Amino acid sequence: NAGVTQTPKFQVLKTGQSMTLQCAQDMNHNSMYWYRQDPGMGLRLIYYSASEGTTDKGEVPNGYNVSRLNKREFSLRLESAAPSQTSVYFCASTALGGEQYFGPGTRLTVT
Amino acid sequence: GEDVEQSLFLSVREGDSSVINCTYTDSSSTYLYWYKQEPGAGLQLLTYIFSNMDMKQDQRLTVLLNKKDKHLSLRIADTQTGDSAIYFCAEGPYSSASKIIFGSGTRLSIRP
Numbered sequence: 260n261a262g263v264t265q266t267p268k269f270q271v272l273k274t275g276q277s278m279t280l281q282c283a284q285d286m287n288h289n290s291m292y293w294y295r296q297d298p299g300m301g302l303r304l305i306y307y308s309a310s311e312g313t314t315d316k317g318e319v320p321n322g323y324n325v326s327r328l329n330k331r332e333f334s335l336r337l338e339s340a341a342p343s344q345t346s347v348y349f350c351a352s353t354a355l356g357g358e359q360y361f362g363p364g365t366r367l368t369v370t
Numbered sequence: 371g372e373d374v375e376q377s378l379f380l381s382v383r384e385g386d387s388s389v390i391n392c393t394y395t396d397s398s399s400t401y402l403y404w405y406k407q408e409p410g411a412g413l414q415l416l417t418y419i420f421s422n423m424d425m426k427q428d429q430r431l432t433v434l435l436n437k438k439d440k441h442l443s444l445r446i447a448d449t450q451t452g453d454s455a456i457y458f459c460a461e462g463p464y465s466s467a468s469k470i471i472f473g474s475g476t477r478l479s480i481r482p
Contacts, residue, residue, distance in 0.1 A: 263412070290467060299378065301458065301472040302413070309468070317468065349412055353467045361412030 261285050263362035265350050271368045272340040280335040280365050282350030288360070290353045291333035292317075293325060295346040296364070302349065308333055340369045374473035376459050381479045388446040390476045392459030395440065402435060404444045405458040407475065413458060416444075420464075446478075454480050 263284045272278055284291065289310045294302040294317075304317030308327040322344060324336045333352075337344060345368050351359040373395045382388045394402065400421050405413040419426045419433050419442075426433045432445040442461075446453055456477050462470030 292468065299474050301374070301474040303472075304468060307468045315468070351412070351467075355465075358415050358418070359413070359467050359470075361414070363410065363412050 263350055263352055263360050265348075265362035265365050267365060268363065269366045271370065272337075273370055274341060276340050277336070277338050278340065279337075280348055280350075280367075281332070282334065282362060283332045284350075284352040284360070285331065286352060286354070286360065287330070288352035288354050289330070291327065292351040292353075292359065293323075293333070293335045294349045294351065295319065295344075296349060297346050305335065305348075340367075342369045345369045374459055374461055374471050376457075376473040376476045378474065379477050379479070381481060382449050383481045384449060384451060386449055388444075388449045388453065388478055390444045390446075390457050390459075390478065392442040392444075392473055393440055394442065394459070394461045394471075396461055396471070400461050401464045402433075402442050403458075403460040403462075403470070404431075404433065405460060405472075407456040407458065409455075416457075418464075449478075449480055451480050454478060 266281045292307040293305040303319045306325040308314045311330045326334045348365045350362040353359050376392045403418040404416045406416050407413045430447045434443045456475040458475045459473040460470050
């Protein structure tokens with residue numbers, strides 16, 4: 260059982276480039292989440308999807324878009340990367356409620 | 371708005387107890403969580419407690435909640451090198467994980 264998987268593990272972008280972070284879960288969870296983790300700031304919610312076909316903004320959605328492709332997959336897109344988006348990005352999923360299962364993270368650097 | 375605060379670092383000697391503290395501001399009934407993040411990995415749920423409980427024990431882990439002071443602690447007995455990690459306190463409703471607020475994490479290091 261793979262749980263939550265994320266690709267890529269590492270990425271370096273130049274300012275203005277675009278990219279999509281991929282996330283998939285094999286636990287048949289309804290809800291999925293994208294967070295960013297910055298030093299000294301904990302995790303901040305970017306976007307979430309309560310169920311297939313729905314997405315909602317979290318605390319810090321600016322500069323990001325998401326797609327809930329199907330029940331398994333939830334992708335995060337940066338259309339025009341900025342240095343302020345240098346961070347570690349985590350995807351998570353939940354079955355019914357608070358216990359979240361996290362992926363291993365994507366470390367993104369924007370130069 | 372809601373906030374969750376933790377100290378950033380804690381260093382303990384191997385075999386001693388570690389106590390990681392957290393304060394939160396949300397006054398509504400809620401759940402409080404402790405997550406562990408090992409290097410290069412995502413967060414993993416260690417334990418959680420509902421806000422009407424005072425204490426929860428699970429093997430080497432003891433969670434204490436002082437609801438009046440909105441203070442939560444995680445005690446790890448007989449701390450081992452494998453306990454080296456970042457520990458995140460979080461609070462929020464169990465029914466809606468999108469509303470969970472995370473603290474900034476406490477990095478626990480173990481001295482020999």
